Amino acid sequence: MGNITIVGLGPGSFDDLTLRAVREMENAKAMFLRTRKHPTVEYIEKLGLIFKSFDEEYDTLSTFEDVYMNIAQKIIEAARIEDVVYAVPGHPLVAEDTVQRILKISEDEGIKVSIVSSVSFIDAVIGSLSIDPIEGLKVLDGLQIKEQKLDTASHNIITQVYNRRVASDVKLKLMEQYEDETQVILIKAAGVPGLERIEPMPLYEIDRAEWVDYLTSLYVPPINKKKRYEFEDLISVMERLRGEDGCPWDKEQTHESLKQYLIEESYEVLEAIDEGDIDKFCEELGDVLLQVVFHASIAMDRGDFDITDVTDRITDKMIKRHTHIFGSDICDTPDQVVDNWEEIKKKEQGFNTVTDTLRHVPKNLPALMRSYKVQDKAARVGFDWDSVEGALLKVNEEIREFLDVYKSENYGKIEEELGDLLFAVVNVCRFQNVMPEFALNGTTEKFIKRFSYIEREAISQGKKMEKMTLEEMDALWNAAKMNNFLKSDKN
Structure with a gap:
């Protein structure tokens, strides 16, 4: 079993090679270069050193991931026989995927690896x-740019802009956050005398530069105004609004004062979904998100928690309650997923009885929604009708019980029987997979539309509704129903 010494060749000038790097290569029993396409290779050849490169891997394999893994495995195979020197462009630990793979595999196999540093x-x-990197510097991989996150407030250096196709991918990703005219800088062979090329240009032009090659990087300076704001920007805005010189209204809000807005914004999201208005839907989701950030900001000021605690808890919850994805459990159907979720939830929250789970359903939910959820949880342990017919018989029973008391003055009993009737109707909804909250809202909306028809017709006939008889209004109501039926039939 041999050892592996990984040598950095620097950015391109042989002047940047360290004495140790040269000494390791001169004494190598077996030397490999990731690529011959590097200015320093000419100097290595002048020294008369024998090496093997892996450039052919780039021509025979379809993805860079396959190339890098194949190179790493071949270095490991060679090291099982004798000591190996592996030379890579730049610094071995900076944007060098093959080195990271070698380090991982060698650790598993007990192979010793030494790193010879160099200028990156x-x-x-x-x-x-x-x-000056102290102002903030982020280094990104041009080959992985679609999966990486930009930081518009920092200096960004994007490496491995190998060709115009990669430059095009980088451009499209950057244009999500930067204006097309943003001034950026393409840098080829940085620090290499005679080869270095530095060219400022608008962002939209970077994939038009024909001289882009394997030595090219892109520099993107910090900007003040972004093309699109992100989650972190919303947090920063809220911090400003609630800061010392912030907005008086935002600064005086509390969890209690904001309760109504969270409810209102949530219902506006539902309305946008019902209307099928995607732009409105997007905007209303933003309003709900604002409420989440607002509450987190208030909690942070009080020393309770911050927005990271919020995202941490929900992410942790989603991982823990999806054990069929992030663990070893098996759930093949949506119902199995729900059952698994409920079991995990019981253990997390220390529920010992079914009653505990029923009491956990929030009292602040709309009454129809709360009763639906309570019934559903009870049904999961078998406390349920065998079919919808049983639920319908219960509705008839509750109607009869209401009829027995509705003419009395016992308003407490009347309220109780009406509650029982509503609860029984919710049960029927549950058997039919109909959310009672939505069903009743739909009927209310239908009522408004038909009432609007009555009013329009009355006005067109020169009548005031207050002066019309119930029979006249009822006739128009039936006309409204027929009008709606005809429209539905045409559709």
Whole structure:
């Protein structure tokens, strides 16, 4: 079993090679280069050193992931026989995927790995552009740009802009946050005398540069105004509004004072869904999100928790309650998922009885929705009718019991019997997979539309509704129903 020494070749100039790097390569029993496409290779050849490169891997394999894994495995295979020197562009620990793979595999197999540091391409870019990383610096991989997150408030250096196709991918990703005219800088062979090329240009032009190659990186400066705001921006705005010089109204709000807004905004989301208005839906979801951030800001000021605690808890909950995805449980149907969720929830919250789960249904829910959820939880342990017919018989029973008391002056009993009747109707809704809250809202909306028809017809006939008889209004009501039927029939 041999050892692996990984050598950094620097950004491109042989002047940046360290003495140790040269010594390790000169004494190597077996030396490999990730690629010959690096300016320092010419100097290595002048030294008369023998090496093997992996450029052919790039031509025979379809993805960079496959290329990097194949290279790493071949280095490990060679190290099982003798000591190996593996040389890579730049610094071995900066944007070098093959090195990270080698480190992981070698740790599993007990192979010793030594790193010979060098100047990285980041050092070269910083030097060429005279930027200070203390202001914030993020390094991104051009080949993985679709999965990575930009930081518009920091300096961004995007490496591995190998060709115009990669440059196009990078451009499209950047245009999600930056304006097309944003001034960026393409840098080729940073720090390499005679080869370095630095060219400022608008963002939209970066994939038009024909000279882009494997030595090219892109620098994107910090900007003040983003093209699109993100979650962190909303948090920053709220901090400003509730800060020392912030908005008087926002600063005086409490959890209690905001309760009505959370309810209102939630219902406006439901309305947007019903209307099928996607733009309104997006906007209303933002209003609900604002309420979440608002409450978290108030809690942070009180020292209770902050927005990260909120996202941490919900993420942790989703992982723990989806054990069929993040664990070993098996759930093949939606019903099995719900049952599994409920069992996990019982254990988490220390519920010892079914009654505990019923009492846990929030009292602040709309009454129809709360009764539906309570009935559903009871039904899960078998306390339920065998069919909807049983539920319908219960409705008839409750109607009869109401008829027995409705003419009395016992208003407490009247309220009780009406509650029983409503509860029985909710049971029927549950058997039919109909949410009673939505059903009643739909009927209320239908009533408004038909009433509007009556009023319009009355006005067109020169009548005031207050002066009309019930029979006249009822006739118009039936006309409204027929009008609605005809429209539905045409559709």
